[in-house]
Amino acid sequence: MTMGTDNRTPHTSTRLRPLQITWGLWALFYVMSFVAFALTPPTGDSFVRGLNRLVPLFWLQLAALIAALYGLYLARGFRSSFPRWWWLARIPIAVAVLQAALIAGLVINAQTQKPPPPGPHPPTTKPAPATDPSSP
Numbered sequence: 001m002t003m004g005t006d007n008r009t010p011h012t013s014t015r016l017r018p019l020q021i022t023w024g025l026w027a028l029f030y031v032m033s034f035v036a037f038a039l040t041p042p043t044g045d046s047f048v049r050g051l052n053r054l055v056p057l058f059w060l061q062l063a064a065l066i067a068a069l070y071g072l073y074l075a076r077g078f079r080s081s082f083p084r085w086w087w088l089a090r091i092p093i094a095v096a097v098l099q100a101a102l103i104a105g106l107v108i109n110a111q112t113q114k115p116p117p118p119g120p121h122p123p124t125t126k127p128a129p130a131t132d133p134s135s136p
Contacts, residue, residue, distance in 0.1 A: 019074045019085065026067040026092045033060030061099075068092030 037057040042050035075089030 015077075016085065019071060019078075019089070022067055022071040022074060023089075023092070026064050026071060029060050029064035029067055030092075030095070033057045033064065036060060061096075064092070065096050068096055 033056065037053050040053045040056060043052050044050065072089045072093055075086050078085040078089075
């Protein structure tokens with residue numbers, strides 16, 4: 001047995017390079033989605049003020065999801081030789097699923113909340129004066 005012999009396939013670092021680039025792109029898109037949301041000034045009037053900030057957030061999150069799915073696709077080739085890379089490739093997908101579950105939970109929570117009880121309303125009309133039943 002020679003020293004320094006490794007049972008891995010040759011050129012492992014070159015095989016891992018596309019996966020590492022994909023993970024870097026995922027991290028870049030994911031972080032940039034929140035940075036773009038924070039740095040975009042809200043515009044618009046009334047109810048729609050600030051909705052322009054959501055467009056870059058959603059597009060960059062979509063790009064991050066596509067990069068995560070592509071990274072998982074690339075990592076499937078390492079399932080038997082490097083199972084650690086296969087499991088690490090699931091982290092971006094898990095982050096996306098947790099983020100979607102959080103948003104769904106917030107929406108469900110908002111939909112199931114009871115509105116506060118209404119306060120006492122002032123009468124809309126003046127009450128009619130009481131009449132004496134004995135008078136005609």
